[in-house]
Amino acid sequence: MIQSKPNTLNTGPRTRSQRSYLWNEIKRNKVAYVYIAPFYILFIIFGLFPIVAGFFISFFNWDGVSAMKFIGIRNYVRLLTDSLFWKALYNTIYIGIFSHIFILFGGLVLAYILNSKLVKYPNIFKTIYFLPMITSAVAASIVFQALFGLNAGLINFMLQTVGFEKIDWWGGTGQYVKIAIIIMFSWKWVGWNMVIYLSGMQGISEDIYEAAIIDGASHTQIFFRITIPLLKPVILFTLIQSTIGTINLFTEPFVLTGLKGGTANQGLTVMMYLLDRAPYGNNLYGYASACAYVLCAIIMMVSLINMKSFGEKE
Amino acid sequence: MSTSTVFIISVVAIIILLYLFSRVAEIGKKISLYIILLLVAAFMIIPFYWMFVLSTHPTNAIFKYPPPFFFGNNFSANFKSMMESVNIVRSFLNSLLISGSHTALVLFFCSIGGYAFAMYRFPGRDQLFVILLATMMIPWTAGIIPWFFMMSRFGWINNPLALIIPGSANAFGIFWMRQYCINNVPSSLIDAANIEGCSEWLIFFRVIAPILKPAFAALGIMTFVNTWNDFMQPMLILRENHLHTLPLMLKYMLGDPTRGTDMGAMMLANTLAVLPILIAFLTASKYFMSGLTAGAIKE
Structure with a gap:
């Protein structure tokens, strides 16, 4: 089964015997090609083709039914001059950055505490923190909508009990909509990041910690000087995942605020903006494709920045 | 006292x-x-x-x-109010059918793919594997509009196949299975099976598949839970009530056009939709956590 790879594959023009050797190798391993074929077939149909076609469509005016009309980059111009798109982008980035203060930093701190053997029963806490991850985003959003209710919501009740004014989370001028979404988003994801960091921390040798403690380092010092630098690759991975997740953020704000993002579009994310153009709301297929490509460019850019900034510190 | x-x-x-x-x-x-x-x-x-x-x-x-x-x-x-508003049993079965069959396909395609990449040395293997890894970097959002249009051309709007077939042989699953095979399947085992004259399929199902059980569990849980909870794709595809999965049913109930929202019934439906996965999670939380974070944990 384990065959030696022909070492003449890429050197100069092939002789007849080399060609027949290659052909024999292919024939001998034909079952392997059968095994991996489904991926490439499905990828070309459902992955590659839509992405290429999407780029093509983004230069056309098209409602999905009548003939396509080439309009050059006008879709992109229209998109980038639409203040609603910028608002959606601003909302998305705002929600992404502020929720990830809790998700990343909170996840790191929780993982550190549970990994430090300072507390008993870490597995119970781990399980509890992970609960939101296995919950349907729709079900969770509906519960949070009730939790943030104006008159009978549990959160306003708590605020009033402690002596604060109640907050009109969904109404008013909409200034609290994003905060509510951030709270829910953090609630859902902090456990996931925590479990990832925990497994990363388990890869760090105990000796390093012990040596640091003998040298008189405090836990805060260990956390910032040892754990975080050693976890850099893991943190980078979660950062890239988070970037993609944030740009694709749809279900929670959609259920919480509706397709238009609620009061003054304060909960509108770019993904909601896109799907409202096509295919869920209207039929602006070309315009929505342009929007999808701009979002991808943003994801790529932020991921590159993440990788660069993490690479330089090494 | x-x-x-x-x-x-x-x-x-x-x-x-x-x-x-x-x-x-x-x-x-x-x-x-x-x-x-x-x-x-x-x-x-x-x-x-x-x-x-x-x-x-x-x-x-x-x-x-x-x-x-x-x-x-x-x-x-x-x-009673919930049963009048929605057909929760039907939605439950829809969710089960879609998540179950999608998961089964993922496990099948990804395990044979991963196994092939790990255990065979065939011309073009390394190049093909690099292509596979590169596809994980592409944000699929870029093609969402043509993807949807293609589905409607296939007649797959209102057809669960649109949620089951695409993504069933996915790059991450194959990559993950390959790592597991490399670390856990001894090549001597396959050689021995070869010498005994087993066919390729027999080797895979009788010799390899049992070794891959833990990998099946993790990838299976991840795929099942994500499909069970998915909302956006089903929302675009399944437009009719009787096809609704549980999350779609909940969303429909929230804005029920015929009855308005009965909050008590709504919360009951929520509870019932969350409960199956919740119970499964609490009985096997370790497997769930390692499964759902499998993508991040290096082998």
Whole structure:
């Protein structure tokens, strides 16, 4: 089964015997090609083709039914001059950055505490923190909508009990909509990041910690000087995942605020903006494709920045 | 309660408190850690608890101030109202069918693909594998519009196949299975099976598949839970009520055009939709956590 790879594959023009050797190798391993074929077939149909076609469509005016009309980059111009798109982008980035203060930093701190053997029963806490991850985003959003209710919501009740004014989370001028979404988003994801960091921390040798403690380092010092630098690759991975997740953020704000993002579009994310153009709301297929490509460019850019900034510190 | 018992209890309490304070330098830190952990735990659990509580109250009690904190007795009325509003059994079966068959396909395609990449040396293997890894970097959002249009051309709008077939042989699953094969399948085992004259399929199903069980469990849980909870793709594809999966059913109930939202029934449906995965999670939380974070944990 384990065959030696022909070492003449890429050197100069092939002789007849080399060609027949290659052909024999292919024939001998034909079952392997059968095994991996489904991926490439499905990828070309459902992955590659839509992405290429999407780029093509983004230069056309098209409602999905009548003939396509080439309009050059006008879709992109229209998109980038639409203040609603910028608002959606601003909302998305705002929600992404502020929720990830809790998700990343909170996840790191929780993982550190549970990994430090300072507390008993870490597995119970781990399980509890992970609960939101296995919950349907729709079900969770509906519960949070009730939790943030104006008159009978549990959160306003708590605020009033402690002596604060109640907050009109969904109404008013909409200034609290994003905060509510951030709270829910953090609630859902902090456990996931925590479990990832925990497994990363388990890869760090105990000796390093012990040596640091003998040298008189405090836990805060260990956390910032040892754990975080050693976890850099893991943190980078979660950062890239988070970037993609944030740009694709749809279900929670959609259920919480509706397709238009609620009061003054304060909960509108770019993904909601896109799907409202096509295919869920209207039929602006070309315009929505342009929007999808701009979002991808943003994801790529932020991921590159993440990788660069993490690479330089090494 | 007599005064003497109160006295004895307070004396004991004071002794315990004094003992605690005497060790506060040591354990003060620990207590604050526990307080942090417990507060976060409360934050995580309260939405679930409140959901359970609200599912036993009528709508008018839910919208009253102060909100209910403890279980009420309106469960059966909520249940009746929920059954009138939606067909939850049907939605449950839809979810089960879609998630189950998608997961089965993923496990099949990804395990044979991963196995082929790990155990065979065929011309073009490394190049093909690099292509596979590169596809993981492409944000699929870029093609969402043509993807949807293609589905409608295939006649796959309102057809669960649109959620089952695409993504069934996915790059991540193959990559993950390959890593597992490389680390856990000894090549001598395959050689021995080869010498005994087993066919390729027999080798895979009789010899390899049993070794891959833990990998099947993790990838299976991840795929099943993600498909079960997915909302956006089903929303675009399944437009008719009788095809709704559980998340779609919940969304429909939230804005029920014929009856308005009955909050008690809504919360009951929420509870019932969350419960199956919740119970499975609590019985096998370790497998769920390693499965759902499998993408991040390097082998």
